Each structure stands twice: as C-alpha cells, then as structure tokens.
Amino acid sequence: MLPPLEALEALRRAGGCSIDPEMADVVAREHHEIERAVSQGNCEAGAGDWLEPFVDAWRKDLRLNELIGVLGNSLDLPETLGELDGRLRKLIGYQSMAVWRAARESLAAAYVSGEEARWLCSLEISYGRGISGRVAETAARSCSCHPWGRRR
Numbered sequence: 303m304l305p306p307l308e309a310l311e312a313l314r315r316a317g318g319c320s321i322d323p324e325m326a327d328v329v330a331r332e333h334h335e336i337e338r339a340v341s342q343g344n345c346e347a348g349a350g351d352w353l354e355p356f357v358d359a360w361r362k363d364l365r366l367n368e369l370i371g372v373l374g375n376s377l378d379l380p381e382t383l384g385e386l387d388g389r390l391r392k393l394i395g396y397q398s399m400a401v402w403r404a405a406r407e408s409l410a411a412a413y414v415s416g417e418e419a420r421w422l423c424s425l426e427i428s429y430g431r432g433i434s435g436r437v438a439e440t441a442a443r444s445c446s447c448h449p450w451g452r453r454r
Contacts, residue, residue, distance in 0.1 A: 306333075328355045365393050383413040398422060402434060409438050 369389040376382045387399050398416030402409035409427040429439040
C-alpha cells in the first residue's frame with residue numbers, strides 16, 4: 303500500500319492510460335473531501351459534489367455498454383445506424399449525424415439525421431476536400447485537425 307501522496311502521484315501518472323483522465327483529475331483535486339467523507343462513513347450517492355463525476359461516468363459507461371450490446375444484434379445497416387444515432391446522441395449530444403459512403407470520386411451520404419439532415423443529404427464531398435475528403439483520399443485517419451488543414 304502506497305502512502306497517500308505517492309498514491310496521488312501514481313493516479314496522476316495513470317490518468318489517460320489505465321484510468322479516465324477526468325476521473326484522475328477529480329480524485330487528485332478533491333482527495334481531501336473524499337478522505338473526509340470516507341472517514342465519516344458518508345459515502346452515499348449525493349454525499350458530496352465530488353461523487354457527481356463518478357456517477358456521471360458510471361451512467362455513460364452503462365449507456366456505452368448498452369450501445370455495444372445493441373449494435374451487435376442487427377445485420378441491417380439502416381437499423382444499426384439508427385440505433386447508433388439514438389444511443390450515441392444520449393452519450394455525447396449532437397445536432398446532426400452523417401455517415402458517408404465512398405463513391406467513384408466523392409463521398410455521398412449513406413445515413414443522415416438531425417437538424418441539418420436535408421443539407422447533409424445534398425452534399426457530395428470530393429476526395430481531397432475537407433477533413434472527410436482528405437481521409438477518404440489518403441485512407442489515413444485524421445485527429446484534431448482544423449478543417450482547413452492546420453493542426454490544433
């Protein structure tokens with residue numbers, strides 16, 4: 303068993319690797335309040351603000367596991383994408399969703415939903431244009447890219 307300060311440092315180092323980095327930050331920031339609540343036997347849900355991020359993470363984990371279970375139960379692509387859309391929206395919230403399929407020289411919408419569905423249906427993305435077009439053209443993933451090519 304590690305002394306408390308060493309345990310906190312180990313937790314900070316593990317954040318993002320084996321532990322959710324947001325949870326590691328909450329524990330490191332709120333460790334005095336957590337220790338006080340534990341020593342007083344006050345660990346019920348709602349016992350303090352420090353528990354809320356854990357409850358939220360548990361709920362998201364539960365929804366994500368439900369999503370994974372549901373997605374494996376269908377061979378019908380439109381049904382699968384509809385389930386993905388509805389359940390993913392509860393996890394991360396967004397206004398519109400589009401799934402693109404590769405055509406000859408462009409990407410065309412295969413599934414769209416949300417506020418911008420009509421506009422998204424009308425789009426055809428040429429290979430090499432924008433993030434999606436560059437990914438389709440190069441078959442290489444793109445992370446944290448600015449739409450005009452500059453890295454964040």
